[in-house]
Amino acid sequence: MKQREAVLSLISPAYLWLTLTILLPLSAMLYYSFLSDVPIGNREVSWTLENYGTFFEKAFYSELMLRSFKLGAEVTAFCLLLGFPCALALAKSIRGRTKEALFLLIILPFWSNALVRIFSWTMVLRGNGILEYSINWFLPGTGPLGLMFTYPAILLGLVHSYLPYMILTCYISIDAIDNQLLEAARSLGAGKLTIFFRLIVPLALPGIVAGSVLIFIPVIGSFMEPRLLGGRNGTFIGTIIEDQFTAVFNWPLGAALSFIMMGLVLLILLGFSPLVRHFK
Amino acid sequence: MNFLKWIGRTYLICIVLFLYVPILVMVALSFNESQLYRLPIEWSIRWYEALANNSKLHSATVNSLAVAFLSTCLSTLMGTAVALAFYRYDFRGKRLLQILIFPPITIPWLIIGTAMLVFFFWVGIGRGLHAMVLGHVALSLPYVVIVVSARLKSFDSTLEDAARSLGASYWQTTLWVTVPWLMPGIIAAALFAFAVSLDQFVISYFLAAPGVTTLPVEIYTAIRKGFTPEINAISTLVILLSMLLLVGVSRLYRFGGRD
Numbered sequence: 001m002k003q004r005e006a007v008l009s010l011i012s013p014a015y016l017w018l019t020l021t022i023l024l025p026l027s028a029m030l031y032y033s034f035l036s037d038v039p040i041g042n043r044e045v046s047w048t049l050e051n052y053g054t055f056f057e058k059a060f061y062s063e064l065m066l067r068s069f070k071l072g073a074e075v076t077a078f079c080l081l082l083g084f085p086c087a088l089a090l091a092k093s094i095r096g097r098t099k100e101a102l103f104l105l106i107i108l109p110f111w112s113n114a115l116v117r118i119f120s121w122t123m124v125l126r127g128n129g130i131l132e133y134s135i136n137w138f139l140p141g142t143g144p145l146g147l148m149f150t151y152p153a154i155l156l157g158l159v160h161s162y163l164p165y166m167i168l169t170c171y172i173s174i175d176a177i178d179n180q181l182l183e184a185a186r187s188l189g190a191g192k193l194t195i196f197f198r199l200i201v202p203l204a205l206p207g208i209v210a211g212s213v214l215i216f217i218p219v220i221g222s223f224m225e226p227r228l229l230g231g232r233n234g235t236f237i238g239t240i241i242e243d244q245f246t247a248v249f250n251w252p253l254g255a256a257l258s259f260i261m262m263g264l265v266l267l268i269l270l271g272f273s274p275l276v277r278h279f280k
Numbered sequence: 281m282n283f284l285k286w287i288g289r290t291y292l293i294c295i296v297l298f299l300y301v302p303i304l305v306m307v308a309l310s311f312n313e314s315q316l317y318r319l320p321i322e323w324s325i326r327w328y329e330a331l332a333n334n335s336k337l338h339s340a341t342v343n344s345l346a347v348a349f350l351s352t353c354l355s356t357l358m359g360t361a362v363a364l365a366f367y368r369y370d371f372r373g374k375r376l377l378q379i380l381i382f383p384p385i386t387i388p389w390l391i392i393g394t395a396m397l398v399f400f401f402w403v404g405i406g407r408g409l410h411a412m413v414l415g416h417v418a419l420s421l422p423y424v425v426i427v428v429s430a431r432l433k434s435f436d437s438t439l440e441d442a443a444r445s446l447g448a449s450y451w452q453t454t455l456w457v458t459v460p461w462l463m464p465g466i467i468a469a470a471l472f473a474f475a476v477s478l479d480q481f482v483i484s485y486f487l488a489a490p491g492v493t494t495l496p497v498e499i500y501t502a503i504r505k506g507f508t509p510e511i512n513a514i515s516t517l518v519i520l521l522s523m524l525l526l527v528g529v530s531r532l533y534r535f536g537g538r539d
Contacts, residue, residue: 003369006450010365011377014358014421021418022383022392025399029391032398039402086295089288102292104530109299112522113479115496116515119503120302123309130305133320163299192284213386221388224481228503238390245394245486255398258391265388 033255051256061240061257068237069264072220075158076212082159083166083211088200090167091174103171110164118225121157122148125229149231157229158219166211173207174200209272217265237261303519310512327513337514340498347409347484347494348477351416356470358417359424364458366425367432381425384418389482392418397486408489415483420473427472431465471529475522 032038033052039045055061090102109117124130125147135142147153177200185195201208223242226234237257244254313324331337366378384392393415400411439461443453459466481496488497495518502511 003371007365007369007371010361014362015377015380017354017358017414018380018384018418018421021396021414022387025392025395026387028399028402029395082295085288086292089285089292093282093285093288094292102296104527105296106299108523108526109303112303112519113481113496113499113515115481115500116306116519117302119499119511119515120306122503124302124305160299160302163295167295217386218388221390223390224500238388241390241394245397251394251398254394258394262387262391 029255030259032252033259035252038249038251051253052260054253055257055260061237064235064237064240065257065261065264068220068261071154071158071222071236072216074155075162075219076216078155078159079163079166079215080208080212083163084170084204084208087167087170087174087204087207091171091177092179106167107164110168114161115224117161118157118228121153121160122228125153125156149229149233151230151233153229154226154234157225158222161225162215162219165214166208169207169211169214170204171207173204177203213269216268220261220265306512306519307516310509310516312509315508327509330508330510331513334510337495337498337510340493340495341514343409343492344478344494344496347412347416348474350413351420351477352470352474354413355417355420355424355473356466359421359469359473360428360459360462360466362421363425363428363432364454366429367435368437381422385422389419393483393486396483400487406489407487408492411487412484412494415487416477416480419480419483420476423472423476424469427469428462428465431462431468435461468529471525475525475529478518478525479522 034047034049036046036048036050037043055065086106090099090106094102122129126132127144127146127148129148131147132145135145182195182199185199190198221238221241223236223238226236226239228234241254241257241261244250244257308321310327311321311323311325313322313326362381366374396411396415397407400406400414405411405414435458439457440453443457444450448456479496480494481500484494484497485500488494493501495514499511499515502508
């Protein structure tokens, strides 16, 4: 069989599928973002830049966009701070079956439903929930903590959801660092801090970047977590976009907001790409 | 023992505990008698009994399983084919095609979900379980390609040459030599795809037709309406199932990856 036919027969079903489910829908949404109304029934529809204009005119939308990006950055930073040492300990100080078992324990919750895990945080954090109950049991008279429906609650839920991503990607790149390299540095007189900052961190950078991208992107588009844990404090650009599609039925505005979000994400990724290349 | 190592281990245990806190709370409260999650816990299985009579949750579970099963079959088949093509052949545009596999996991699901809603509505595919299958397959494809490609890395391609020189045709070689050898990787990929589909909430949420939902969508609706501990009971079962699936994947990976 000729190579051309073989390749085509193997890959065309998948790529046709991706065209139908990713490429065409994104194009359709781009088209919608320039329409004045949803073209259903006999509604008069015209081309317009108004949806994008709304974003730049009303400070409300740009503030929420900023708030979402800030949330994304904070969740990513916390995941890195908590996850990197964890990946380091797992990769370099534990061996054999314990290592395998711990590794599995860390990625297991990652495969349990994200929605369910967020929901269970509501039971931990709510007034008279597990956390308040146990603290008041140990230290009577502490009173209510008021954690539920706050920004920290959203942060906590999201960090918990996405932490395994960071541990996993960092672990993979730290595990690949040759121990002989670290020993060589040590025998040449490098201190622990020098080894950490001049060797381990630069060599683990691909993992850090991969983890950060995998966390940052979904977090800025999140809407379920802020709604469940944030209540009235849980308004972000993701929840606004969701509203446009499910409650307000203003698809063109929702589409425009989505594309502005995607554009900003691309700009940020482009901004960070020299950093990655520098360390390669 | 080294002091730093000791700190490292303690820290690891703390992180593992942190990851399991909400899951353990969920499981414990599913056995709580009180409807309002009142503490301390009074043990009871009434929510599991209530679950047995909740037909809405039953049909959502059946829908979830049906969508997951169909998506798994389709994405495993197509993803394995793509991984094989990338492994066997060098062709123009291969790099670009390899990159194009990843958008389903690098674009926020919110955007993919709403885009599918807009497009499916526009061309008449509409919402419902069939639309969900379309979406779930796209989401699982990258995982299938990654997992099967990883297994292919250790494949000895002279086996294929040997089969062909003994007179096997192209499809015979693929079906009777390559695929059986790949099987552990393919099964791991399938379990991955199944777990992805079973857990997928965002896309299902936008593509659910009124009255026809999957379990995550039903759970979300129940939570927002004011929930009952029945949700804890079903969530506990779902978590157990997902975890069993992953343990299965990890075993296959280990036994399959290093022989």
